[in-house]
Amino acid sequence: MKLYDFDTCVERRNTDSEKWNCCTERFGTNEIIPLWVADMDFKTPDFVMDALRKRMDHEILGYAYRLDSFYESLKNWLKRRAGWEIDLSDLSFAPGIVPAFNFAVLAFTEPGDKILINSPVYHPFMYAINDHGRTIVKNSLTLDDKGLYSIDFDDLEAKLAEGVKMYLFCSPHNPVGRVWTREELQRIGDLCVKYEVLLISDEIHSDLIFRPHKHIHTASLSESIARQTVTLLAPSKTFNLAGTSTSAIHTVNRRYLDALNKLINSLHITQGNIFGNVAFEAAYNFGDEWLEQLLVYLEGNFDYIIDYVDEHIPGIKIRKPEGTYLMWLDCRELGMNQQELNTFMVQEAKLAMNPGTLFGDEGAGFMRLNAATPRSILREAMLNLRNAVGRLPSHKHG
Ligand SMILES: Cc1ncc(COP(=O)(O)O)c(C=O)c1O
Incomplete structure (x- = not known):
C-alpha cells in the first residue's frame, strides 16, 4: 500500500x-x-496529476467532448462507496456546483418565488436566491448545549407548506459539519414530495465523512424522493480539484434534467474544459x-x-x-x-x-x-x- x-x-x-x-x-x-x-x-x-500530464503529452488541446468513461467513473464511485446504483442517462455536466444551483434557481423558479435554506448555511446559497430576485425563506437550524445542530421539522413543514418552490439543501452541511441521518433525510424528502418542493441536494462534501457517520444520498431513499430531487456532486472538495470547475448533476426526473441541460446549452458552457474532465475521471477511478x-x-x-x-x-x-x-x-x-x-x-x-x-x-x-x-x-x-x-x-x- x-x-x-x-x-x-x-x-x-x-x-x-x-x-x-x-x-x-x-x-x-x-x-x-x-x-x-x-x-x-x-x-x-499523484494519479490525478499523472492523468493530466498524460493528456498534456498529447499536445493538442482542441475541442473535446465528454466520453462515457467520464460519467461511468462517477457511477462506479457511487456504487463502490455508497452502494447507490444510478443510470448513466440521469447524469449531466455542470461547470461547478455553485453555477449548478444558480442554474436550478433560474430554470425552476421565477422572481419573487420562495426558496428555503437551513441557516446558517454555505453563503452562496443566499447569493443565488438574492442575486436572481427570489425570496429567502429560512428554516434556522437549532443548536443544543452540546453543540449539535438539528433541523426544526415543525418549522420546516410550516414553511414548506407556505408555497416554497425550492429547497437548497446542504448535505453534509457546511458550515456546521452535520452528516444528516437517514431519518432526517427521509423526513426532508417526504416533506418535499408532500408539498411538491424541488429539493436541490448539494452533496459536494459527501465523500468527507467520519466514522461512525455515513452519508446517504437523498435521492437514493425512495423513487418518489428521487423524482423530487436534483443532486449536485463533484470530486473537487475530496481531491483538491476546485480550480478545475467540473461537476455533475444527477436527477431521475427527465423534466428537471432536460430543463437544466437546455439552460446550460443555451449559455454555451457545456464544453467545460478538457483538464477538468480528465481530473474528474482519474479522481473517481483511482481515489x-x-x-x-x-x-x-x-x-x-x-x-x-x-x-x-x-x-x-x-x-x-x-x-x-x-x-x-x-x-x-x-x-x-x-x-x-x-x-x-x-x-x-x-x-x-x-x-x-x-x-x-x-x-x-x-x-x-x-x-x-x-x-x-x-x-x-x-x-x-x-x-x-x-x-x-x-x-x-x-x-x-x-
Ligand atoms: C456546500 C458547497 N457547495 C459548493 C461549493 C463550491 O462548489 P464549486 O466550486 O463546484 O462551484 C462549496 C465550496 O466550499 C460548498 O461548500
Missing part, C-alpha cells in the same frame, strides 16, 4: 491561490495564517485509497485542535465535525460581538477564518476554520490563538 504524505507544506504564497494570496483584500493583511477558503493545502493526488488516508489525517487534525482548545483555550468550544473538513468554532464565551471577534482573530490571533455571520445571523459568535492543512500549520495557528486569548483581560489569570 502506498502511503500518501499530508504533512509537507507546499508553498502557496505568491501563487494564484486565493486562500493564500487574497488575504490582504479580505482581511487587510497577508501576514496571517489562511484557514478560510474551502480548498486543501495538500497536493492534488479510494488516497481518500481513506486523507480522512485519517483530517480526523487527526480535528482531534489535535479539539484537544488543544480544550486544554489551553478557554472561551472556545468545538464539536467534532461529522463530515466536511470545516470546523465551527463557538467563540460566544469570549464575549465579543461578531465585528470584535473578526478583528480579534485577524489582528491578535493572526488567523484568517470565515466569520460565522457570513453564513447567516444564526452564526453570530462563531468562526469557520478550514482544517485541511498540514498539522504543523495548525500547530502554529493554535499557538497564535492561545496567546491571543491569553492576552484578553478576562483570561489573563484563567
Whole structure:
C-alpha cells in the first residue's frame, strides 16, 4: 500500500491561490495564517496529476467532448462507496456546483418565488436566491448545549407548506459539519414530495465523512424522493480539484434534467474544459485509497485542535465535525460581538477564518476554520490563538 504524505507544506504564497494570496483584500493583511477558503493545502493526488500530464503529452488541446468513461467513473464511485446504483442517462455536466444551483434557481423558479435554506448555511446559497430576485425563506437550524445542530421539522413543514418552490439543501452541511441521518433525510424528502418542493441536494462534501457517520444520498431513499430531487456532486472538495470547475448533476426526473441541460446549452458552457474532465475521471477511478488516508489525517487534525482548545483555550468550544473538513468554532464565551471577534482573530490571533455571520445571523459568535492543512500549520495557528486569548483581560489569570 502506498502511503500518501499530508504533512509537507507546499508553498502557496505568491501563487494564484486565493486562500493564500487574497488575504490582504479580505482581511487587510497577508501576514496571517489562511484557514478560510474551502480548498486543501495538500497536493492534488499523484494519479490525478499523472492523468493530466498524460493528456498534456498529447499536445493538442482542441475541442473535446465528454466520453462515457467520464460519467461511468462517477457511477462506479457511487456504487463502490455508497452502494447507490444510478443510470448513466440521469447524469449531466455542470461547470461547478455553485453555477449548478444558480442554474436550478433560474430554470425552476421565477422572481419573487420562495426558496428555503437551513441557516446558517454555505453563503452562496443566499447569493443565488438574492442575486436572481427570489425570496429567502429560512428554516434556522437549532443548536443544543452540546453543540449539535438539528433541523426544526415543525418549522420546516410550516414553511414548506407556505408555497416554497425550492429547497437548497446542504448535505453534509457546511458550515456546521452535520452528516444528516437517514431519518432526517427521509423526513426532508417526504416533506418535499408532500408539498411538491424541488429539493436541490448539494452533496459536494459527501465523500468527507467520519466514522461512525455515513452519508446517504437523498435521492437514493425512495423513487418518489428521487423524482423530487436534483443532486449536485463533484470530486473537487475530496481531491483538491476546485480550480478545475467540473461537476455533475444527477436527477431521475427527465423534466428537471432536460430543463437544466437546455439552460446550460443555451449559455454555451457545456464544453467545460478538457483538464477538468480528465481530473474528474482519474479522481473517481483511482481515489479510494488516497481518500481513506486523507480522512485519517483530517480526523487527526480535528482531534489535535479539539484537544488543544480544550486544554489551553478557554472561551472556545468545538464539536467534532461529522463530515466536511470545516470546523465551527463557538467563540460566544469570549464575549465579543461578531465585528470584535473578526478583528480579534485577524489582528491578535493572526488567523484568517470565515466569520460565522457570513453564513447567516444564526452564526453570530462563531468562526469557520478550514482544517485541511498540514498539522504543523495548525500547530502554529493554535499557538497564535492561545496567546491571543491569553492576552484578553478576562483570561489573563484563567
Ligand atoms: C456546500 C458547497 N457547495 C459548493 C461549493 C463550491 O462548489 P464549486 O466550486 O463546484 O462551484 C462549496 C465550496 O466550499 C460548498 O461548500
